[in-house]
Amino acid sequence: MIQAFQTLCITISTILVSQTLLAAETIESPSTQIWTFQNPEHGWTAYSDCKLSVKDNLLHVDSTGKDPHFGRELKSAAGWKQVKLKLRADFPLKGEVYWKTEKNNSYADSRSERFDLKKKKPDWQELSFVFYADSEMTGLRIDPASQTGLIEIESISLGNTEAPRSATATPADQIKLLKDFKVELLYSVPTEVQGSWVSMTIDPKGRLITSDQYGDLYRITPAKIGSKTNDTQVEKLKVDMGMAHGLLYAFDSLYAVVNGGKERLSGLYRLKDTTGDDQFDEVKFLREIKGGGEHGPHAIILSPDKKSLYIAAGNHTNLPDPEKSLVPRNWSEDLLLHRLWDARGHAAGKLAPGGWICRTDPEGKEFEIVSTGFRNEYDIAFNPEGELFTYDADMEWDVGSPWYRPTRVNHVTSGSEFGWRSGTGKWPDYYPDSLPAVVNIGQGSPTGIIFGTGAKFPAKYQEALFISDWSYGIIYAVHLKPQGASYVATYEKFASATPLPVTDLVVSPVDGAFYFTIGGRRTQSGLYRITYTGDESTAPAEPNPDALAGLRELRRDLEELHAQKNETIVYSVWPYLGHEDRHIRFAARIALEHQPVEQWQNCVLLEKDPTTLITGGIALARNGSPAFKTPLVNVLKKLNWNKLTDTQKMDLLRLYQLVFVRLGGPTERERLDLLAQINKAYPAANSFMNRELSRVLVYLNAPKVIERTLELQDRALTQEEQIHYAKVLMNLTTGWNDSLRKKYFEWFLKSTAHKGGMSFNKFLVNIRAEAINNLSEAEKEMLKPVLEVNLEKAEPVAEGPPRPFVKKWTVGELLNAENSDHTQRNFEQGRKMFAAATCFKCHRFAGEGGTIGPDLTGAGGRFNAQNLLESIIEPSKVISDQYASTMFVLDDGRVVNGRVINLSGKNLMVLTDMANPSKLTSIDQDTIEEMLPSKSSMMPTGLIDTLTKEEALDLLAFLRSGGDPEHSLFQKKD
Incomplete structure (x- = not known):
């Protein structure tokens, strides 16, 4: 009897509480609360910029300001929760659902879910929000709109739910x-x-x-x-x-x-x-x-x-x-030349x-x-x-x-x-x-x-x-x-x-x-x-007794001197400034720079060995006084350019940059002397040599440097090289004529065909803007049709006429042609075909080109001719794990194919077009129904169908050579 009476009392108390506090609420289960609105006693309170009323079994939210919100106190166990709203309005809805808990008993953006219904939909809409309550929930708040008007709500529910896909770490069986x-x-x-x-x-x-x-x-x-x-x-x-x-x-x-x-x-x-x-x-x-x-x-x-x-x-x-x-x-x-900060402001001023x-x-x-x-x-x-x-x-x-x-x-x-x-x-x-x-x-x-x-x-x-x-x-x-x-x-x-x-x-x-x-x-x-889990031995690997022998041991001996100051150190490290190993030269120079410059500055000027002189000159440019500029230039100009190795030439060009930046610009006499030394070398056969020559020669205002640079830009096979020349010429104010100006600025129209990262287009805009600042009003008027083009919105302009279709090549055809080929292949032609097939757009080769796809420099050493041809002609036959894409099947029926390249919270940023790395698709993980390895390569097919047989064989030889023009494939056959 006592137990029955207690049960009856509890039941009556529950009914009374339900009627007085939750008159419009239906409890479906201990874990779910549903609010419908049959009478005004619904328990929800208008907090700001809105009025609440009940009409026709609907909660009317009359938004009277910019930030309407209403809510209620409640209790619900900690864990994953789901809030559902069924509502309608005759204007777009943009708002948030907030919750608070015992642990964090206030409303904050960090405990909210947003919604943005941009289109007018007078019909009923059902919204669902899933979140995690870190402790027992104490309240729920709804901010339904960002403008005035009437919102009608049929029901609100709060219940427990399972963790969404995005709240579970990637399963182990999905890891390759x-x-x-x-x-x-x-x-x-x-x-x-x-x-x-x-x-x-x-x-x-x-x-x-x-x-x-x-x-x-x-x-x-x-x-x-x-x-x-x-x-x-x-x-x-x-x-x-x-x-x-x-x-x-x-x-x-x-x-x-x-x-x-x-x-x-x-x-x-x-x-x-x-x-x-x-x-x-x-x-x-x-x-x-x-x-x-x-x-x-x-x-x-x-x-x-x-x-x-x-x-x-x-x-x-x-x-x-x-x-x-x-x-x-x-x-x-x-x-040496003017720098542009990131076009989107990242690290500007750092x-x-x-x-x-x-x-x-x-x-x-x-x-x-x-x-x-x-x-x-x-x-x-x-x-x-x-x-x-x-x-x-x-x-x-x-x-x-x-x-x-x-x-x-x-x-x-x-x-x-x-x-x-x-x-x-x-x-x-x-x-x-x-x-x-x-x-x-x-x-x-x-x-x-x-x-x-x-x-x-x-x-x-x-x-x-x-x-x-x-x-x-x-x-x-x-x-x-x-x-x-x-x-x-x-x-x-x-x-x-x-x-x-x-x-x-x-x-x-x-x-x-x-x-x-x-x-x-x-x-x-x-x-x-x-x-x-395999059968190989997992015993501790034995240390290699020769791991630090030879040059690595020498380098570490030189590095021991980096923290010391002693007059004898100059004599100890000097012989290694000219060492053939770059790391040895670097370690010796750093040890030298830690010594007072007065101890060794004159030694640089007396040096006869070109490599030692250049390395010592770098140290002097970084540490010496401006008084040493002219003596150092006078020594360097005596070096015979034609007898220097490519490394020595590149290092010398960098040394001249350091001299002019650190010690001061050249006199007119020095300028002419340096031009006599290096001007005839431009253009060179090496594209990176041309980049450094162009920097120095533009700085020195060399004769016809504009004509030569624009000619190189015309011939450049990569967009990176073309952009370099545009930037180098950006601030040059002399040596122009109308024809050269027009040619320079017309290149920017062609640049619309180039693609890159998020800052790419804006960088091109900024380079052009810097160059425009150097124009007279008359020049601006003359170039007005070209300058008015909005580079960020312009339709891409083709760089040249499209190559004609030759045939649909098969692996077998070209493999047979390669096996029976006994002719000397053409390195430059192979490089041109690498560009013609748009390979440079995505792939790096010998330091040139893009990086969306794998670096192909070493491909010729890892793969035979058949493998290379299959990867070009049948890219989906074998897809590298490193560059495989994923097929995302979404709950709205869409299918997105691409590579995840970034993440933010629950969102995956997916690259779907390798040729356009700034174009990303955002996918909410909670909308993904299924993820499957894509059977299709992101590399397009038919890239070499505009090549003749000889051009295709030159391309294949270029790939196999690793970028070495001295490779046996380019030598005369006996």
Whole structure:
């Protein structure tokens, strides 16, 4: 009886509460609340700029202002929620749905979902919003419109739901791996609670520690190998710390490089557990590092001798007042001609030294600069021999321009400089005052890197450098090979998926497994583990006793002098300024520049060896006084141009640039002397030589330099080379006539056929605008029909008449022709056909061309004639994993085919046209019904159907040659 009476009381109480507070509400289940509007007692309240009433079983929302909103208090359990609205209005609706919780009991944009119904639809519309409540919900608010008028609402519902596709980390079975490797998804991070993980380290117990990009630190105990992955345990650390782009456990401490922006002071922190309770209770702020955003302070790693820390930072980060520097502190922009900032404003005004790497002691008391000139290197790693490497970012907005540089792996040597300068100012790879890449990767977004040292992998992969590409969702294995004083490399795709925004990598010394995280930019995070399942030995790789022998050992001996000052150092390094190895010359010059210039400046002027003179001249131009300009030019002009090697010529041209930038412009006598030395060399056979000759000769106002440059522009096979000449001539004010002016500006009409990154078109507009500023009013009037064309909106103008169709070539036909061919092939003709088939638009070859597709320079060494012909004529027969596209089937019936190249929250940015890299399609992950590997290559077919047989064979020979005009295919046959 008592139990029945209590039940009756509870039932009556529930009915009374329902009638008084939720008169219009129907409870379908304990997890769902539905509001319909049969009477005025509906429980919703007008908060601002609106009036509520009930009429004909509808809630009328009379919007009276610019920001109408209404809502109600409620209770609903934490977790994934779905709000549904059925409404109509006779005007476009644009608004938001907000929620609040016990943990965050206020309405904020970070807890809202937007809608934008741009078209007038007087019929009923059903809207659905899915979100995560981090604790029990306490309220719901609806902002229905951005203008005045009447909105009618038939129903509102709130219920539990499953996590959407975009809230679950990419399943392990969707990740492609190399043979005999296995990947497990250990943990799918609840983004709304634990954020988006971007950095990771391992503590002495083998537990992982990660940081949310915008929030806290978490500690993970991974499930043991072979056990269930759901045994993985995750805990939030009880310490006020996070937003770390770099984490490292060392010296019985957790170091965090915080990239906090305004919310937490950016810099180096040290955390300790002083009470032994397995929680960090002491937080020390060691050094401020001023920088924020995704180009701010990043990774921190331990030195090979385990005595110091190395920290990397991007180009939006100030140097942290370093007490010491291995890099001579005389960096500058060093640009001979006028630079244009990024056309969309990115990094405008940012100057040298760019991104940097420093080392410091465990207390962070003394910082020393190790290397500079990066764009945005996110992570750094040492190989077993103690050599440092990084993976530096590109500027994808610059794709298609001559100043674009692909993402690249760099060997970070002592005192090194890698030439990033903002806008159009980036130094080419060949400038002798910088160092080159070990290998160019292409477009991407570099994040975590690590060597495979300690992994239970075959020796090849223990020795590999693993690098992450966040935007394309790839982990590459880079295989380094010693060459001279540095390295060269090849790379292969190790793991990939769509999407797979990899953020960090670690190898556990406890279980020998390879762990990685995905996340960043509020995208879905996950923790994964890769293990080896094959039969090869996974015993620790034996160190190579000769790894640092020869030139690498010599380079490191020279680098030991970078931190010293001693009169004997000048004599020690001088013989190596003329060394044939570029890294040896660089290391010797940096050691020289650390010595007082008075000790060695006269030695440069007395030098007879051309290479030593040029290298020493670079040091003198960077350190000497203007008084040494004329003596140095007088020595350099005596060099016989025709007896110099191509490398010496290129280095000399760069030296002249440094002299004029650093020490002052030439006198008229010096100008004429230099023209006598180099003017006849222009144009040269080498396109990159022409680029540097054009810079210097335009600066010197050489006779007929405009005519020669425009002729080169006419003949140029790549858009990058054409744009270079347009920019070089941009600020030249003398030597023009009406005909030349007209020819110059008409090229911009042809440039409408060129495509590139997001800044590409605007750069062309800005180059033309700079040139227009040099015109007289009469010249502007004469060129008015050409100048009035809007380059950003103009229809593309063909560069020349289309090539006629020859025939539909088959692989068999051309393979038979190639097998029976015994004639000398034509290198230049092959290069022209590479352009005629539009290969340069997407592919890089011998340093020229685009980067949307793979670099084809080494293709001839990896593939035979049949493979090459199949890839050209039948591109969909075998599609490289690295450049495979995905077919997205959407819930509205659309099918999108392309490659994901960027992510933002739930949105995938998909490239659908390789010829137009700035044209992207945005796809909301929640609208994807199915993702399938595309069976069609993004490379079009029929590209060589306008080539004759001889032209096709020349193209094939060009590909097989790797860009070497001296290849045997171009030699006379016996």
